[in-house]
Amino acid sequence: MNYTFQWGQVTGHIPYLAGGAMIALQLAFFGFAIGMVVGALCAATKAYGPKAARRLVDAYVSFFTNTPLLVQIFFLYYGLPDAGIFLDSYQAVLVGISLNAGAYLTEIQRAGFMSVRRTELDAAATLGFSRLQMIRYVVVPHLLKTLYAPLANHYIVMVLGTSIAAIFGVEELTGRALNVNAINFRSFEIFSIAAGMYITLTIAASASLYWFGLYAFRIKAKVF
Amino acid sequence: MFLSIDGLSAGYGGTRVLEDVSFSLERGEIVSLIGPSGSGKSTVLRCLVGLVPPEAGRIALDGSAVDYTSRAAVRGVRDRLAIVFQQYNLFQNMTALDNVAIAPLKVKGWPKAEVMADAKRLLDTVGLGDKHGAYPDQLSGGQQQRVAIARALALKPDVLLLDEITSALDPELVTEVLDTIRGLAANGMTMLVVSHEMAFVREVSSRVLFMDRGRVIETGPPAELFDAPRTERARDFVTKILRH
Numbered sequence: 001m002n003y004t005f006q007w008g009q010v011t012g013h014i015p016y017l018a019g020g021a022m023i024a025l026q027l028a029f030f031g032f033a034i035g036m037v038v039g040a041l042c043a044a045t046k047a048y049g050p051k052a053a054r055r056l057v058d059a060y061v062s063f064f065t066n067t068p069l070l071v072q073i074f075f076l077y078y079g080l081p082d083a084g085i086f087l088d089s090y091q092a093v094l095v096g097i098s099l100n101a102g103a104y105l106t107e108i109q110r111a112g113f114m115s116v117r118r119t120e121l122d123a124a125a126t127l128g129f130s131r132l133q134m135i136r137y138v139v140v141p142h143l144l145k146t147l148y149a150p151l152a153n154h155y156i157v158m159v160l161g162t163s164i165a166a167i168f169g170v171e172e173l174t175g176r177a178l179n180v181n182a183i184n185f186r187s188f189e190i191f192s193i194a195a196g197m198y199i200t201l202t203i204a205a206s207a208s209l210y211w212f213g214l215y216a217f218r219i220k221a222k223v224f
Numbered sequence: 225m226f227l228s229i230d231g232l233s234a235g236y237g238g239t240r241v242l243e244d245v246s247f248s249l250e251r252g253e254i255v256s257l258i259g260p261s262g263s264g265k266s267t268v269l270r271c272l273v274g275l276v277p278p279e280a281g282r283i284a285l286d287g288s289a290v291d292y293t294s295r296a297a298v299r300g301v302r303d304r305l306a307i308v309f310q311q312y313n314l315f316q317n318m319t320a321l322d323n324v325a326i327a328p329l330k331v332k333g334w335p336k337a338e339v340m341a342d343a344k345r346l347l348d349t350v351g352l353g354d355k356h357g358a359y360p361d362q363l364s365g366g367q368q369q370r371v372a373i374a375r376a377l378a379l380k381p382d383v384l385l386l387d388e389i390t391s392a393l394d395p396e397l398v399t400e401v402l403d404t405i406r407g408l409a410a411n412g413m414t415m416l417v418v419s420h421e422m423a424f425v426r427e428v429s430s431r432v433l434f435m436d437r438g439r440v441i442e443t444g445p446p447a448e449l450f451d452a453p454r455t456e457r458a459r460d461f462v463t464k465i466l467r468h
């Protein structure tokens with residue numbers, strides 16, 4: 001390979017790229033948070049809701065888990081304006097990521113609801129627990145413990161998935177790397193640095209989620 | 225009569241599993257229910273603590289009938305009758321000590337220092353003095369079942385209901401659990417026992433009820449029921465289980 005590395009041309013852009021990494025984290029964080037709420041509502045509907053509502057949730061989940069995220073965001077960004085709804089690129093990406101996450105998180109959380117042990121609820125009932133106490137002391141700790149690892153995994157997948165936003169001109173990490181590349185064409189150096197930042201982000205997230213899981217729920221969550 | 229059950233019928237989703245069951249229990253007495261699987265023994269206990277709603281009949285505590293459609297009444301019964309389950313049903317996210325202490329602390333609101341001291345004493349009594357901080361998944365089946373017994377005792381119940389508490393245990397762990405129950409029996413605890421451990425039933429019970437297909441077929445002192453059953457079905461059952 002006859003290539004001379006010119007790191008000097010890109011090191012100056014590191015703070016700019018790091019700012020992009022923060023936007024990536026922000027997108028993942030908000031997308032995950034909104035997805036969790038959507039997922040919890042849909043999971044509760046699937047577990048306890050009326051038939052028509054369950055069908056609706058099923059349709060939502062199968063649409064968003066069976067089509068690519070990219071197509072979903074294209075639809076929101078380029079399709080919705082025809083219906084008179086205008087989202088800017090950041091909004092379209094955030095809505096797309098959130099709805100996509102909501103579909104996957106519905107399935108994960110539903111599995112959690114289904115796994116609450118009947119036997120523990122019987123014991124709680126006969127010990128005189130109120131409904132609220134059962135939720136507080138039996139259901140929620142169980143959900144947190146069983147759902148922690150799959151949720152943490154999904155969060156990390158989402159952090160990496162935010163790079164899709166670059167296609168729509170959102171200046172997150174990948175978007176800013178593309179911008180720098182357009183200035184000096186030091187592609188190898190720039191994308192190495194971007195990749196390094198992604199690795200740092202996911203390893204930091206994995207490690208902190210692992211230690212938190214160990215501390216909070218005594219589980220050795222295999223987060224990647 | 226301390227606890228009396230009159231003409232109790234109950235079922236799950238339209239299928240009757242208890243038909244016209246009647247018996248009573250005096251304070252300090254130990255009564256055992258025996259019979260083949262599916263005969264309704266466990267359902268009797270589950271009815272008593274309000275996990276299965278009675279469909280007909282009358283259950284009375286200290287002479288006053290319990291209205292199982294009233295939440296307050298069911299809570300009142302659960303204060304006085306404590307059940308220990310076959311599968312222990314411990315709270316997996318809590319230590320042994322917390323499993324024992326949570327109900328007195330959170331449901332009853334008893335003072336913490338007193339509850340914790342009491343919970344520790346109970347765990348010591350069941351032989352788990354060194355396992356206060358262990359989680360259920362760090363304990364053997366026999367140890368878990370002894371935590372469950374301590375948990376049931378923590379609310380100071382009048383009657384202990386034991387639902388096949390050794391059926392899920394390896395044979396060598398059965399003894400440690402039964403010894404715990406023997407200790408309680410010696411202290412005058414009132415108990416209603418569902419068990420397949422016939423030697424144990426014979427040893428601790430003052431009366432034994434033989435159940436089959438949801439009905440009480442025969443009642444009597446253990447010596448009589450095991451050695452000279454009056455009914456054909458009880459004789460069949462007793463000869464089958466005592467053969468091995």
